Amino acid sequence: MADLELIRGxxxxxDSKILLLVLDGLGGLAIQPGGxxxxxxxxxxxMDRLAAEGIVGLHxxxxxxxxxxxxxxxxxxxxxxxxxxxxxxxVLEALGIGFDLQADDxxxxxxxxxxxxxxRVVDRxxxxxxxxxxxxxxxxxQKLQIPGxxxxxxxxxxxxxxxxxxxxxxxxxxxxxDPGHLGSPPLKxxxxxxxxxxxxxxxxxxxxxxxxxxxxxxPANMVLLRGFAKLxxxxxxxxxxxxxxxxxxxxxxxxxxxxxxxxxxxxxxAAREDLFTTLERVWPDYDFAFVHVKxxxxxxxDGDFDRKVSAIEGIDTFVPALVGLKPDVILxxxxxxxxxxxxxxxxxxxxxxxxxxxxxxxEVERFGERWCLKGGGGLCRSEDLMPMALAHAERLAKFGA
Amino acid sequence: MADLELIRGxxxxxDSKILLLVLDGLGGLAIQPGGxxxxxxxxxxxMDRLAAEGIVGLHxxxxxxxxxxxxxxxxxxxxxxxxxxxxxxxVLEALGIGFDLQADDxxxxxxxxxxxxxxRVVDRxxxxxxxxxxxxxxxxxQKLQIPGxxxxxxxxxxxxxxxxxxxxxxxxxxxxxDPGHLGSPPLKxxxxxxxxxxxxxxxxxxxxxxxxxxxxxxPANMVLLRGFAKLxxxxxxxxxxxxxxxxxxxxxxxxxxxxxxxxxxxxxxAAREDLFTTLERVWPDYDFAFVHVKxxxxxxxDGDFDRKVSAIEGIDTFVPALVGLKPDVILxxxxxxxxxxxxxxxxxxxxxxxxxxxxxxxEVERFGERWCLKGGGGLCRSEDLMPMALAHAERLAKFGA
Numbered sequence: 173m174a175d176l177e178l179i180r181g182x183x184x185x186x187d188s189k190i191l192l193l194v195l196d197g198l199g200g201l202a203i204q205p206g207g208x209x210x211x212x213x214x215x216x217x218x219m220d221r222l223a224a225e226g227i228v229g230l231h232x233x234x235x236x237x238x239x240x241x242x243x244x245x246x247x248x249x250x251x252x253x254x255x256x257x258x259x260x261x262x263v264l265e266a267l268g269i270g271f272d273l274q275a276d277d278x279x280x281x282x283x284x285x286x287x288x289x290x291x292r293v294v295d296r297x298x299x300x301x302x303x304x305x306x307x308x309x310x311x312x313x314q315k316l317q318i319p320g321x322x323x324x325x326x327x328x329x330x331x332x333x334x335x336x337x338x339x340x341x342x343x344x345x346x347x348x349x350d351p352g353h354l355g356s357p358p359l360k361x362x363x364x365x366x367x368x369x370x371x372x373x374x375x376x377x378x379x380x381x382x383x384x385x386x387x388x389x390x391p392a393n394m395v396l397l398r399g400f401a402k403l404x405x406x407x408x409x410x411x412x413x414x415x416x417x418x419x420x421x422x423x424x425x426x427x428x429x430x431x432x433x434x435x436x437x438x439x440x441x442a443a444r445e446d447l448f449t450t451l452e453r454v455w456p457d458y459d460f461a462f463v464h465v466k467x468x469x470x471x472x473x474d475g476d477f478d479r480k481v482s483a484i485e486g487i488d489t490f491v492p493a494l495v496g497l498k499p500d501v502i503l504x505x506x507x508x509x510x511x512x513x514x515x516x517x518x519x520x521x522x523x524x525x526x527x528x529x530x531x532x533x534x535e536v537e538r539f540g541e542r543w544c545l546k547g548g549g550g551l552c553r554s555e556d557l558m559p560m561a562l563a564h565a566e567r568l569a570k571f572g573a
Numbered sequence: 574m575a576d577l578e579l580i581r582g583x584x585x586x587x588d589s590k591i592l593l594l595v596l597d598g599l600g601g602l603a604i605q606p607g608g609x610x611x612x613x614x615x616x617x618x619x620m621d622r623l624a625a626e627g628i629v630g631l632h633x634x635x636x637x638x639x640x641x642x643x644x645x646x647x648x649x650x651x652x653x654x655x656x657x658x659x660x661x662x663x664v665l666e667a668l669g670i671g672f673d674l675q676a677d678d679x680x681x682x683x684x685x686x687x688x689x690x691x692x693r694v695v696d697r698x699x700x701x702x703x704x705x706x707x708x709x710x711x712x713x714x715q716k717l718q719i720p721g722x723x724x725x726x727x728x729x730x731x732x733x734x735x736x737x738x739x740x741x742x743x744x745x746x747x748x749x750x751d752p753g754h755l756g757s758p759p760l761k762x763x764x765x766x767x768x769x770x771x772x773x774x775x776x777x778x779x780x781x782x783x784x785x786x787x788x789x790x791x792p793a794n795m796v797l798l799r800g801f802a803k804l805x806x807x808x809x810x811x812x813x814x815x816x817x818x819x820x821x822x823x824x825x826x827x828x829x830x831x832x833x834x835x836x837x838x839x840x841x842x843a844a845r846e847d848l849f850t851t852l853e854r855v856w857p858d859y860d861f862a863f864v865h866v867k868x869x870x871x872x873x874x875d876g877d878f879d880r881k882v883s884a885i886e887g888i889d890t891f892v893p894a895l896v897g898l899k900p901d902v903i904l905x906x907x908x909x910x911x912x913x914x915x916x917x918x919x920x921x922x923x924x925x926x927x928x929x930x931x932x933x934x935x936e937v938e939r940f941g942e943r944w945c946l947k948g949g950g951g952l953c954r955s956e957d958l959m960p961m962a963l964a965h966a967e968r969l970a971k972f973g974a
Binding site: 175178179182225530532533534535546547548550551552556558559560561562563564568569570571572573 | 600601602603606607610631635636637638639640641642643644645646655656659660662665666669912915917918919920921922942943946947951952
């Protein structure tokens, strides 16, 4: 794999445009032995035409056998090695609910939990309290004050919340307070380096104050914190690839990951059509657009094979409109597989199609896992897709004389 | 990929011989949608027979999406990771014109440029002066003297020249003097480390003296220097692979890259037949021969699809003579793709065929990109080919007990 520095050094100015269409969780499995996957079963005449004119292949997120979460899945598609470029838990939690993290913020993933009279954890998830209760308790904790920092406590779902400390001099490197098992008291937030001492003290004070405030709110009478993280300082996507870049995504997580790497995020309405009307609106101002479709993943997570087929077929009807925008390169793929048969993300390689006038055509004329296996794109790593797309857009100079 | 140390440790003595035939820029694209590439269109009964009896595949130079120059393209074929083993610009320039670099030499790529009365660069290429003018000015600069070093100033083409300083204690790590844009004076050659101070001073003196000598030679009244580099100290090819190795190549660049990794370079006449008579002559003395054919690349660079087809067909007629030398392994491939449709090197994977009695045959019976996609060699990295060739020559021991 080429590293980001190498790619950046080879940037060439061009007018070409690249469209990345991500059907979340696109890859699948058959639901009966020897049967088709959802993508194979779907009638996709428009994507099939792109597949026939371009190349297809499979990409492997993270590493063989690894099932990626949404963050690493997209980080790979954006050209970053997902093992090297890991997003901290706290930051992922913030992205997931669309919290607008600032450069100085320290974020953590929080759980409400239950402790007994001796302070020992007896339920790490506080009986999975309803989200409404979580919201109420977050409002309580939001009132806590710690000198020198601003506190944000945002509900996520059930017992989960986001804690953000905003202030100067906050550092990562504070150990989690979750003991990981029952019967022990929560751990102290220990500084893992001398620089983190002040930060650890502030977190310790928050935990103490939170426990006091939560007294009587059983089962949610204590908090556990982990994944203390700040926004990473990575090479940005627009700088690395030389592309004015925009995300067109309806879910906070995907807008968030895109913003994390420096893309703009367009305002999008909630209907599926809004994705495409928004893309049409912002397209003239950008060289690269990432369009994110969630339905495919949701159907897979729900174990609903037929709905996944329908979701894919629904997107296919929009493909002519995408082609009508005249992108020079179109890349259609998923961030990972979500087979309905497994009702979850999976490690299986993900089908992709890459369409451009500079493709060396393969002989594949349909878009689907079994055909991708015979395609000109081979079995590559997710992070290879962006350099390939850039190359086909004729935006990369020769390496060496 | 296996690294060079690993391969070296597994060397086994054998009498077997390996022939690497490089058709420069072999890979291509169709010139009409769905049509054949030049290799697919060419009538190549002899290479097809080798393909049928051996395995075929595609190799990816440098990394997916990356278009290699001639240097990195060959470095990969020779088994070296082209990103890790980068040849400095100045050294490449020396190889390209066949300058015999010594271990202590410091080479740089030079441009004649134009500066205005205030010393600001107004044309970084001095109006692309004719090569004859470049030769004349190089003769002038060749007369400059700097205590402690010998100076070589060799014309390359148009405004480009090669500067070599020969002497003890010269080090790399001097910043380029090209400001990269117009309107600023050339930069001073700044030492990037304390050790480079003396070298930077010598270069500064050369630049000052050159400017004085070039006064009145507008538009070529100043020089810009970049890519200061010495011969790299790499593991050699003969030591790494345990092969007495020779290059049979007509162009200085390819002889130069081969010598850079420690191969011998045979004397070759200019006619195409000379390649093969030379190979025949030196073959008994070596275990490995690298034969380089340039015509395929030139036709691609010229955008001449039909001439590329003819060049491939012409080489095919020599294949029986190659087989007649009884090599144990024959590897036929290119260093990169040069599609006539793009008139340049490109990033597309490169077809290869590997013929040996130890091949596990695939079902492919023709040599061409679309058939290679289905071959037993898969889509591999360029630097994997040498270990594969060594293995098929039964020159690699078992790894681990």
